Amino acid sequence: MSKRSRAPAMRDVARLAGVAPMTVSRALSGHPSVRAETRKVVVRAANKLGYVHNFMASALLRRGSKLIALVVPNVSNSVFAETIHGLEEVLSVEGYTLTIGHSGYSKDEEERLVRTLLGYGPDGVVLTGLTHTRATRSLLTRAGVPIVETWNIGSKPIDMAVGFSNFDAAFQATEFLIRRGQKLLAYAGGTQTDNDRTQAREAGFRAAVAKAGLEVREDWVSTMPMELSSGVELARRFAEMNRKPDALFAASDVIASGFILECNRLGVRVPGDIAVTGFDDAPLAEVIEPQLSTVHVPQREIGRLSASLILRRLAGEQHVPTVHDVGFRIVSRASA
Amino acid sequence: MSKRSRAPAMRDVARLAGVAPMTVSRALSGHPSVRAETRKVVVRAANKLGYVHNFMASALLRRGSKLIALVVPNVSNSVFAETIHGLEEVLSVEGYTLTIGHSGYSKDEEERLVRTLLGYGPDGVVLTGLTHTRATRSLLTRAGVPIVETWNIGSKPIDMAVGFSNFDAAFQATEFLIRRGQKLLAYAGGTQTDNDRTQAREAGFRAAVAKAGLEVREDWVSTMPMELSSGVELARRFAEMNRKPDALFAASDVIASGFILECNRLGVRVPGDIAVTGFDDAPLAEVIEPQLSTVHVPQREIGRLSASLILRRLAGEQHVPTVHDVGFRIVSRASA
DNA sequence: TTGTAGGCGTTATCAG
């Protein structure tokens, strides 16, 4: 155990098995032209030595690194965590591993990350959103591997896109509130910077309000971190206003939930005094009291589907459709 | 853009810059012995071609892959998401990238993953928990890179450990309930299989109950997925019992929160009818009504610290302590 | 300060 030499390589397995390294390569990768007998000897030798396949060498030959690069804005946001889970679920079965970077909602940071991740010769790349720097797009195009942009659709993707129309979803969620008779609409969304999903949601909100002939009061529109505390703060702010909204569309269940919990505490009735609609359909949405009306989004499915599109491409399939709309669903519960 | 050839390599940059590949290597890696003039020419050529450094080739030379391998039980569990965030935060600054695998709480799957991840020649490995298969331990020991086991301390680590005593934390949380005068204690924890953290927490609970001369009723002890719905189900189950507990220690805030929300719905008063203590100090804990007493754990700090220990080791520091107790804190709020 | 030779571990290709 004190031998701090190098890990056993194919040549070591080959020596022990009494064959050439090439035969080991074939035997271990399941090449059909290896005699069953030979294969057995090789496998036994490999196990005995604790041989671990070196992906870096294969990657160098551009024969597939079995790596998929992923860039998300924020690893600890639960919606992306679900998407990562979905990706992992499908990819790990085929022996792929994820390399992850988080951009912190910055397109420049995303560019830096993509550059770094491409240095590992990934067999595919998964990004969040549709807007990127020119350099990012160009790097990815040249990489010549399948690229999937997730969580939004609308503009032309670099290669493939898996998501839904954030604009339409927000538009319909807002119309849902308006149909209930609410006229004084407030909006709370995540930070706008470099975030096309949030931008589309706010645009959808504004469009629905305008279509109904209503007005958007700018002091009822807030962008804040997607955290429970943001919702809490918002509820307090509304409580102090003279003119209060009668409905809130929060572009995140987390914000909406914080808002409802604080309303309960302040004695503001939901939906009596203010109706609330969220976004994402987080687990909390159907457990909170009152249950939260929201936009259901197949978070994990986005990951699963992205993974399988990449796998299909890598398997040589030619006609993989480029834009996948996974849809959304307005979920009507007690809060609105 | 339709040229599907290969990505530019050093030799291409060299050709364009009119120097040898070796000079490109030195110029780009900031080697001091390169003339400023030459460096400028090289950098310009590299940018022009969109050169991306190939980490796989450097890794092959055993010069460091700039990759850190991470194995977590579950990517979408928010406590691990926070730890991943902490790791990323520190590692990305130094140009490291994470490769991630999820074991689904299976030690055999963990072994498979470690084997795969080691194939990328990571410069460090981060695991969750202290129990692993023999083969896992042996693979990691032989790898000769810094290893950190996280989220628990107690037994001897493979190399380094960053965490806290789950036993002590659960013990103290239970004593906290007992000091309040509760005598009929229930426990709800995550799945036991291959999970030393959960096992230690249950053991801590039992030890505290025994120490107080009380008894553990086995029908009040449940292991269930760490989800809100588990807490909801538990509240319903208790409501139908003839003999009910007067306190619940849930080894997860998620379960505790689901429990409280359902109690509110059922008209069961917290803490009047049943006191509740959670674990983790999730954001929801201080927003829920009543606010949740819990065990605060520095989730993100576990990631940050693990990362910096690895970096210190890689920087050649010899005397990096092997066991880091990040501690915990009993947080007293309204629910108990 | 810059260049040349060789090899890291694997696999495509061609020979046997």
Added chain:
DNA sequence: CTGATAACGCCTACAA
């Protein structure tokens, strides 16, 4: 069915 050779992109060691 198995083996020898060369090459993937980079960097250490040595030379100029």
